[in-house]
Amino acid sequence: MHIMEGFLPTPWLLLWFAISIPVLAYGIYKLDRLVSKKREILPLLAVAGAFVFVLSSLKLPSVNGSCSHPTGTGMAAIIFGPAISAVLGTIVLLFQALFLAHGGLTTLGANVFSMGIAGPVVAYLIYKAGMKAKLNFFLVVFLAATLGDWTTYVVTSLELALAFSGSTAEFLILFEKFATVFAVTQVPIAIMEGAVTALLFKYVINVKSDILVELKVVEAAVVNKIKGVSL
Amino acid sequence: MTNLLDDYALSSPLRYQNNWLKLAIVAFGLFAGVSSTSFPPLFFMSFCMAFATVYLGKTPPKLYLKLLLAPLGFAGIGALVLVFFMGSGQELYSFSLLGYPLNIRADGLALALLVLARAVNGMCCLYFLALTTPMIELFAVLKASRLPDSLIELSMLIYRYIFVFLDTALSIKYAQTVRLGYGNFKKSFNSFTMLASTLFIRSWEQGERLFVAMDSRCYYGKMPVFETKRPVKAPEILLTSIYFLITLALVHFKEITTIV
Structure with a gap:
């Protein structure tokens, strides 16, 4: 859910830029370190970014008849971690603003915070916690992607409510209203995206599990268990 | 789209x-x-x-x-x-x-x-x-604005590959559609996940080939861009x-x- 160009008034859009830019700087620092250590990672990150963009420009069938665009950020967070997802997300959001008119330039800071930072962080934490608890791999991926999406919507409602309310009481009412409106349209979409992400990992594990093991996304033991191979 | x-x-x-x-x-x-x-x-x-x-x-x-x-x-x-x-x-x-x-x-x-x-x-x-x-013109501006090199390189590579993958995604989608892959909800769900995962695997292999191709052409982490005055x-x-x-x-x- 992108906040559209021109929707946020002046002090708020600057605030979201101020919050997003340090995180982005940290992401770039991590990216630089990773690239200097493993040079082959840059082209791989580039294709992953392009993949997220293309995925988000395809329409995802949804239960209630409406169509939506998957965000793909949950997947990026699981594979690359939240810091690098923030960098990828920012570039993708910039391209979406310029190519597809999704989102905008002044609202880029707010959108980066909701879709590039908050969502991936939650997705990543849930994924790590779930894997540590040795839950079913696909269930964990599903939960991470779905809850990551929900976080994005909650943060988006928060950003909108903050921008338009004068007092705390007004803020609470507006936040609840925005969240309700988004919940009706976005909750089924988030569940769909969670299911798509889980299935996507299933195909990837079946065909090319080595890349996930190499990036330390899953352990070899988990892959073997899923494939039904006993060593 | x-x-x-x-x-x-x-x-x-x-x-x-x-x-x-x-x-x-x-x-x-x-x-x-x-x-x-x-x-x-x-x-x-x-x-x-x-x-x-x-x-x-x-x-x-x-x-x-x-x-x-x-x-x-x-x-x-x-x-x-x-x-x-x-x-x-x-x-x-x-x-x-x-x-x-x-x-x-x-x-x-x-x-x-x-x-x-x-x-x-x-x-x-x-x-x-x-x-x-066009984005190509903006890259010259980005280079002049002294943003970190890795960020600009990454955006240029992403830009390049968006078009390649969009092509792949569309041809897969057409192929699925003519085989009635988007006939009802369950089928479209299945087709979509298949499309997404194939695209992911293909793009990954493409990325590996891209690394070899750029390396053998002496890529050192920076692509020069020509800026017209x-x-x-x-x-x-x-x-x-x-x-x-x-x-x-x-x-x-x-x-x-x-x-x-």
Whole structure:
């Protein structure tokens, strides 16, 4: 859910830029370190970014008849971690603003915070916690992607409510209203995206599990268990 | 979904104007738009930007209208929330929906309209940039702006591969569609996940090949970009300053005559 160009008034859009830019700087620092250590990672990150963009420009069938665009950020967070997802997300959001008119330039800071930072962080934490608890791999991926999406919507409602309310009481009412409106349209979409992400990992594990093991996304033991191979 | 704005930007005559001038116009419009609290400057700016894009930039008017209407869905939802739940002033109209009272108040409506006008203005400015400046030109600007190299390299590579993967994704989608892969909900769900995962695996293999290809051509972490020198002409400066001055005057005029 992108906040559209021109929707946020002046002090708020600057605030979201101020919050997003340090995180982005940290992401770039991590990216630089990773690239200097493993040079082959840059082209791989580039294709992953392009993949997220293309995925988000395809329409995802949804239960209630409406169509939506998957965000793909949950997947990026699981594979690359939240810091690098923030960098990828920012570039993708910039391209979406310029190519597809999704989102905008002044609202880029707010959108980066909701879709590039908050969502991936939650997705990543849930994924790590779930894997540590040795839950079913696909269930964990599903939960991470779905809850990551929900976080994005909650943060988006928060950003909108903050921008338009004068007092705390007004803020609470507006936040609840925005969240309700988004919940009706976005909750089924988030569940769909969670299911798509889980299935996507299933195909990837079946065909090319080595890349996930190499990036330390899953352990070899988990892959073997899923494939039904006993060593 | 294949209507990328970049394709139109490549064939626009405004493509050959100075990038910094265009960026300055857009940045001015965006910031004046989000900080303005009255309608005249917003309408004036939207009109100027639309005129520049369609008349000077030779964007097909039909396409431009379609583009303007497309993102208004989001604006509509946001504005509706503001109409119904904001404001404390005079009640204009109220009704109840499923036993839940909904009130439209004067100040809530005014705020919603203002936000809508701002969104339209923002879209006009954004489209002016997107429809007249191809991404390739913006990369030269990004390089000159001293952002971290890795970020710019990454965005250039992503830009390159967007088109490759979009092609792949579309051909897979056509192939699935002619085999009735999107016949009902369950089938479309299956087809979509298959499309996404195939695309992921293919792009990954492409990335591995790309690394080998770039390495064997002595890639050292930086791709040089050729930047053409395009001096700003006098009439352009004149027109831009007139536009800036009128907008500022309109914003200022509102401050003197605070009616509402």
